[in-house]
Amino acid sequence: MSILHPPEAIRGMTKLEKDAFRVAVDMPVIEIEARDAGVVSRRVRLEPYLIGHKLKPLKNLLDSEKEGKKYLVFHPDEVQKEETKQKILEMIRRELGEEKALNWETLQKDLTFENWDTKSIFKAVLPEGIEYSSYTQTGHIIHCNFADEILPFRYLIAEVLLNKVVNCKTVVQKGNIITNVYRNLDLELLAGEMNYVTEVKETGLRFKMDFSKVYWNSRLSHEHERVSGMFNNQSLVYDACCGIGPFVLPATMKKKPKRVMANDLNPESVHWLKVNIDLNKIKKDKIEVHNIDAKQFIKEKVAADVIRLMKEESTSAETEIENQKKCEIHVVMNLPAYAVNFLPAFRGVLRQHSSELESIPEEKRWKWNVYCYLFAKSHVDVPDIWYEEESRRMCDEKTKWEKSLVVKCHKVRTVSSRKEMFCAQLELPYDFLLAEPLPEEPDAPFEPEEAEEPCSKRKKTEN
Ligand SMILES: C[S@@+](CC[C@H](N)C(=O)[O-])C[C@H]1O[C@@H](n2cnc3c(N)ncnc32)[C@H](O)[C@@H]1O
Incomplete structure (x- = not known):
């Protein structure tokens, strides 16, 4: 399990309360001159160690409180060993010069709902051992399909998807059984706006539809x-x-x-x-x-x-x-x-x-x-x-x-x-x-x- 995960207090949450996702973490950082940032990002292979995109909007490079300085932000999971930390310092010094004063520091950051991706959120909220990943997106509509044990969490999951998935404006649940002759789905709105007219592209063509009335x-x-x-x-x-x-x-x-x-x-x-x-x-x-x-x-x-x-x-x-x-x-x-x-x-x-x-x-x-x-x-x-x-x-x-x-x-x-x-x-x-x-x-x-x-x-x- 990663060192960085949403707070344990949110497990079992059924209604989205964003504030409960806030947690203070110590991020391993190295302070560099702002003018060296370009050289480091171009020439030093730090990708495997940096915080990356998973905790967006947190970035690999943050402004330091000191004028003209920046922090390189590392993922704590990846720089746990002392020898890894040493290796990283050497890699940077090789490009910037041995005389540069480079040190490992910790920067306290608050991670919030915005930083966690859907996978980490669902993992932290749902009872241990239960996972959720099964949904499909048709234009701005996400339709979900829940196993019985996940049903109590459906509104929370829907709110999370609405907040996190690009272009998503509506989240629906399919009726469990398609009984009607036209094969469209009985939809239950779980989150977002009740607008079922949407458009998708398939093989370069445009398909517009009322998702609640036709099959797609x-x-x-x-x-x-x-x-x-x-x-x-x-x-x-x-x-x-x-x-x-x-x-x-x-x-x-x-x-x-x-x-x-x-x-x-x-x-x-x-x-x-x-x-x-x-x-x-x-x-x-x-x-x-x-x-x-x-x-x-x-x-x-x-x-x-x-x-x-x-x-x-x-x-x-x-x-x-x-x-x-x-x-x-x-x-x-x-x-x-x-x-x-x-x-x-x-x-x-x-x-x-x-x-x-x-x-x-x-x-x-x-x-x-x-x-x-x-x-x-x-x-x-x-x-x-x-x-x-x-x-x-x-x-x-x-x-x-x-x-x-x-x-x-x-x-x-x-x-x-x-x-x-x-x-x-x-x-x-x-x-x-x-x-x-x-x-x-x-x-x-x-x-x-x-x-x-x-x-x-x-x-x-x-x-
Ligand atoms: C599974 S959907 C497939 C639609 C489309 N061909 C596709 O691939 O997305 C089946 C379609 O058959 C239509 N349908 C149902 N019963 C029918 C019938 N007896 N005669 C003609 N069409 C029917 C439904 O309205 C639905 O649009």
Whole structure:
């Protein structure tokens, strides 16, 4: 444990009282001429020993009470040994000259709430052995996720974050379970202003949203980039659960696909998607937007759109063979708690267009790719490979085809112990798209999605 830590009296504090953080400490210092400060900081390697940035606004160099003098301020943890102190004096003398009178002194300083970083504060406040570090920031909003034993300290933690984290103006707690269909979170304001309209940047694009009404998860930025990077200028991109646009916006801006259609059931998502289309200066006609159920979107909008475009291209004499080859259909369904239930909608989706399809030669029919997000969950500890197998099984159970249509399973992230998020990539053959549809099943219940574990730790099992 460091010599420098907030006073023990604050342990157990549940309401922030900044004054209680004040403590007087003896800082080891060396007084130097103010005019030598530049040489010392440039030429003497003192970084490992100086106080550094951890206790900001306390700095490595402080004014001495004597005219024309400065103190070099050292971290007491780093200069405990006499030999270290000697070594430091020698290092400085080597640059400033042996004749300089250099001595170790102690300078009494008051450290206050301003000096302690969040980690030291939480460590000092929470009962021993309990740690807190799990929060995410979306624009000016910090959202926290608390384990039961930390709940009594949530208001204090929120106040600390509000005071300490750059740009933070609002701290909220997520409702423990996401039950609503739009996957947004029930928010409880813990500190700061009740303003949930915020803006973030992802892959260089601007995303504005009302955080209390739409879904946003910055942890998915890699996945948004991965999938939108798979398209090209001949792609047809259909996002069935588009949210505020993290797949379709970068795809449109960076890959310039032949066609982009975006859909979400939540009118608020659609509203903010349109705001973001404008904000990123994308022409409105580049993305066709819908606000319907994903199944309906697949059956009515996607199928008809693909057939129309494929027919147009197959009859156009100008289409180069090379471009025809690059033409692929990509349907993205990022609603992991439910999207597998949309897979049956693809079976037989082209039957109503079968006569139009007959006029398109097989070699001019475009490949169908579906990116189906899902959660693979286990009740017991299992080897990592189990989650991928479970993802395939979940898709196969829904497509009910003679062979698995899953061509790839990409692990997106670990949500909590025994729960992984996957993106199953399926290739749908035309036999499947023209097959007899399966009898309509009653809608699967919308599973409540438990909040992420504060720290996602998984017990390792043997593979
Ligand atoms: C997990 S979010 C993903 C949003 C976005 N694609 C992203 O990556 O941030 C799932 C989205 O599906 C939408 N949604 C829920 N049920 C739906 C349905 N039946 N049809 C279409 N969209 C739905 C929600 O409103 C939400 O925006």
